[in-house]
Amino acid sequence: MTSWTRRAAIGTILAAMFLIVAAPPSVRADDSFIIVQSTTSTQNSGLFDHILPKFSEKTGIEVRVVAVGTGQALKNARNGDGDVVLVHSKPDEETFVAEGFGVKRHDLMYNDFVIVGPASDPAGIEGLKRTGEALKKIAESKAPFASRGDDSGTHKAELGLWKKAGVDPTEASGDWYLETGSGMGATLNTAVGKKAYALTDRGTWLSFANKEGYEVLLEGDPQLFNQYGVILVNPEKHANVKAKEGQAFVDWLISKEGQAAIASYRIDGQQLFFANAAPGS
Numbered sequence: 001m002t003s004w005t006r007r008a009a010i011g012t013i014l015a016a017m018f019l020i021v022a023a024p025p026s027v028r029a030d031d032s033f034i035i036v037q038s039t040t041s042t043q044n045s046g047l048f049d050h051i052l053p054k055f056s057e058k059t060g061i062e063v064r065v066v067a068v069g070t071g072q073a074l075k076n077a078r079n080g081d082g083d084v085v086l087v088h089s090k091p092d093e094e095t096f097v098a099e100g101f102g103v104k105r106h107d108l109m110y111n112d113f114v115i116v117g118p119a120s121d122p123a124g125i126e127g128l129k130r131t132g133e134a135l136k137k138i139a140e141s142k143a144p145f146a147s148r149g150d151d152s153g154t155h156k157a158e159l160g161l162w163k164k165a166g167v168d169p170t171e172a173s174g175d176w177y178l179e180t181g182s183g184m185g186a187t188l189n190t191a192v193g194k195k196a197y198a199l200t201d202r203g204t205w206l207s208f209a210n211k212e213g214y215e216v217l218l219e220g221d222p223q224l225f226n227q228y229g230v231i232l233v234n235p236e237k238h239a240n241v242k243a244k245e246g247q248a249f250v251d252w253l254i255s256k257e258g259q260a261a262i263a264s265y266r267i268d269g270q271q272l273f274f275a276n277a278a279p280g281s
Contacts, residue, residue: 106278
């Protein structure tokens with residue numbers, strides 16, 4: 001290689017290095033997205049498909065959702081695998097913040113849980129007003145009951161309801177109590193296939209297509225209230241957290257615009273989630 005050729009090669013390398021260093025951030029890497037650890041209920045219900053394009057159009061920030069159970073979502077966020085958490089188990093959310101993994105928890109929206117089952121209603125729970133009474137009748141009749149069994153917010157709520165009813169269904173695991181270890185949609189499919197009862201959030205139920213004669217058999221009990229919260233993952237715990245973009249998403253969700261977007265989501269004219277962020281929170 002001649003000295004001129006060597007100089008030309010070195011010049012080419014230096015020029016390339018200059019372009020890499022001088023390139024704007026959008027060229028070096030695509031940082032215009034955040035990861036939200038959330039629940040299968042918000043994903044299965046179609047809510048994110050409704051609201052995320054509105055946020056992205058306004059801010060240019062893409063939102064990538066990891067839809068898992070609440071327990072797994074919080075675990076993932078503890079490991080630094082996410083920028084925002086949107087889940088529905090308030091005691092666990094408050095613990096997450098108290099332990100320093102989240103910056104601040106905000107009430108975001110609510111709906112409710114319902115118990116669904118086959119129209120034949122083998123345990124005879126239709127018309128009952130109290131969840132505990134319905135669960136006792138299901139247990140006494142040993143009618144099949146499909147549980148998510150996945151440490152999700154819905155699963156935690158279900159176990160709490162069984163406990164209040166004075167029943168430990170896990171003693172019948174594999175018998176009439178069927179633990180799927182799956183998300184809400186998959187658990188509803190199992191329930192329909194096994195003609196089993198199930199506890200589900202109303203949002204997922206309304207968007208669920210495979211009803212096959214299944215009905216809501218119990219609803220309206222105050223114990224079935226289902227609150228969702230949103231939290232920015234603490235960048236002091238994990239330097240990779242995109243705090244600015246994540247906070248922009250949290251701020252939009254609890255703003256009048258974001259709350260209106262949530263409230264406007266309907267299926268067959270029915271509202272799935274009711275926005276309830278505190279003003280100025």
